[in-house]
Amino acid sequence: MRTSEKTVLTQPYLELTNQGTTVQRFLTQEQHLLGRDAQRADLVLPGDWQMISGCHALLRRSGEDYCLYDGDGQKPSTNGIFLNRTRITPSKGYLLKHGAELRIGQNPHNQVTLIYRNPLGAEVAEMPETRSLSLKNRTISLGRDPQATLELDAPIVSRRHATIEPDGQRYILRDHSANGVFVNGTRVNGSLVLPADCTIQIGPFTLVCRDDVLKVVDRGNQIRLDAWELVREVPGKRKEHRRLLDDVSLAIEPGQFVALVGGSGAGKSTLMRTLLGIDPTDKGVVYLNGTNLRRNFGMYRAQIGYVPQDDIVHRELTVGEVLTYAAKLRLPADTDIAAIVEKTLDQIEMSDRSGVLVSKLSGGQRKRVSIGVELLADPRLFFLDEPTSGLDPGLDKKMMQLLRKLADEGRTVILVTHATANIKLCDRLAFVGRGGRLCYFGPPLKALAFFQTGSDDFADIYNELEKGETIVRQWAERFRHSDDYWQYVTGHLTPGNGNKPRAIPTPSKGTSFLAQLWLLTQRYFQLVRRDPVNLLLSLLTAPIGISLIMLAVGDKNPLILAETPDPTLAPLALRVLFVFSCAALWVGLSSSLQEIIKESAIYLRERLVNLGLFAYLGSKAVILASLALLQTLLIVWVILLGFADPAPTILTWELGVGVTTFLTLIACMSMGLMVSAIVRNASQANSALPLLLLPQIIFSGVLFRMDSLTSKLSWLMLSRWSVGAYGTVVNINAMVPEPTKLPDGSTIPLPFEPTAVYDPSWRNLMLNWGMLCLHAVVYLVVTFWVQKRKDIFK
């Protein structure tokens, strides 16, 4: 029966709609049971409405209205009944008011809408406005712009996000956005003919397109998580399976503030990363509003806030700059960035600290800035890994109050913490025991009763769970069989939509490559500029080192061919050129070795949102190449000042020394970036410097004569090609005098003999320069590959 009939009604009734079909059921008795099973329910629904259980809801009269309970009031229904994504439970009902709209099931595609109407009811339910519009005979625009046909107001939605236009009997959707449009869970690539009956996801909004009508079915401001039987195992030391998560189920409802607590190494962070979708499971699924989160991460990545344990802010930037760069990176280009940054500063209560360098902030304030970075996109689901670690009790309290406030604004907030002083502010506590066992999940105060601590100190629960694995196992067992488990886990858990899983999360396009490159280059430039001592050292070290050679060689002109044959000249010239190479090697490596590792936490977080790897490495290359150019100019200037110019052979000395120095620096920096990507922490990068330099010195071919094996090895050394190029430009071979013949016909051995390495030809020079370039390219490719391997979603 289609809804078209208008009846004059006086008694309360339910209006249920499934895929465009609406039925009404009148409420006349004290109690009703709604369901598909005619044996048990008196309000019977069509047998082909698969979402409905045999007995799906109980309705009990309460005054002039009805109170609704899930299932039969004891056993919950399979697909649940939701009010704004919060599940109605069999025990705690929901008092219906005229106009109240609830949903059965979570999949917007096939969920049933239940509307309660009481024409004579005194009170009217406050429901969020639902919007729908006809697609017929017009092109409609969707976006943040108030002028759009359908305004979708959220920071990650572009002003003109998408358009839908008719094309005969079909509709074509065109994506104009930065963060993308997903149709039935798959990202639209440019444009797409809309399937007849489909779900469209734009930022947090879910729309359903059916029968020429587009309807906003979910504004995405309510996020629930259902974790079903999560198991994670890793190979142990003796190849046995070690459980990190042991069959954990949780139901986290919209707007809840949940703390994951437990002893060190219990598995809290693992649980949080699994709930967030970035850690895999061996068994079990996490559903976000009914959708498999891990398999659809691409669709939700911009809507989830995640503050890892390490700070995700650059200390050399001011608070305002950190937020501005993050906003430009994450939000559509048409956003009013200044307004969003101002609002965020206000939210984290740091409006007066906008101009302060992050390095000058306290630990708690720095954490707030990290939270601010995540708040820019206004995520409705927020994860924080130990945001209060290292904070004093006052700051701990302030932080917890801030998170409480965020949850009160409708966000679902999940944090890992060790500090128990303020966990009463949470709605739910999950106590995790060693081996990833869930020992309790429910309200904080009931935890004390559950563990029978006899005190109001949560630390006693910690101590109890530290007593050993057997005790932890007993508590986990006891919890599973407790009323609390029934009340806070089973009673709220909801199955997923069962939509088709995708193996690879769709990548986020985000802002364009060039926009990101420009933005990241600006930010990197700012970071380099903010550390003038380091910048000065990296610019002046090589020129100072080269000036010192002048003292060492005294009044000799080591690069000029002597008028009288001098057998010591060529070795001396070679040593001088070798120092030029070493100076370039040293500064090149030390300018780049820290550059990736020092910001790895920020990189990983931004990459998870939308950071492009080409843009990221491109910004490093642009700034380091500019630095190399400056270093080259200074080095060449000092060389020209301090040493008489050799006569040009194949090209001028200035050009030859300039290009060789620049290419040496570029190749070294590329090698430095590669090592910076490979090492695990900043101190490993520092320790790597001597290890990188020593082979360059030994196998350069200057200090030791190379045999057939070592000469092959020297091909891997930048020093060999760098000295080779310098030697070619200076024409070292020409400095070697004719060997002095002894009366017996033999010759006096010379300290250095002409070699093809320094052959003064364009071919040889190009080989040396070419090899420096090749080294640089290989190192950059390896850097890219190593960084790519760090991706959570490959």
Ligand SMILES: Nc1ncnc2c1ncn2[C@@H]1O[C@H](COP(=O)(O)OP(=O)(O)OP(=O)(O)O)[C@@H](O)[C@H]1O
């Ligand atoms: N990928 C992994 N492979 C092997 N073991 C792991 C992995 N991730 C975590 N673990 C181990 O699992 C256990 C739980 O780690 P997790 O970081 O989740 O604990 P935690 O409760 O957050 O501890 P803490 O409070 O000290 O951070 C630890 O013993 C850790 O070494």
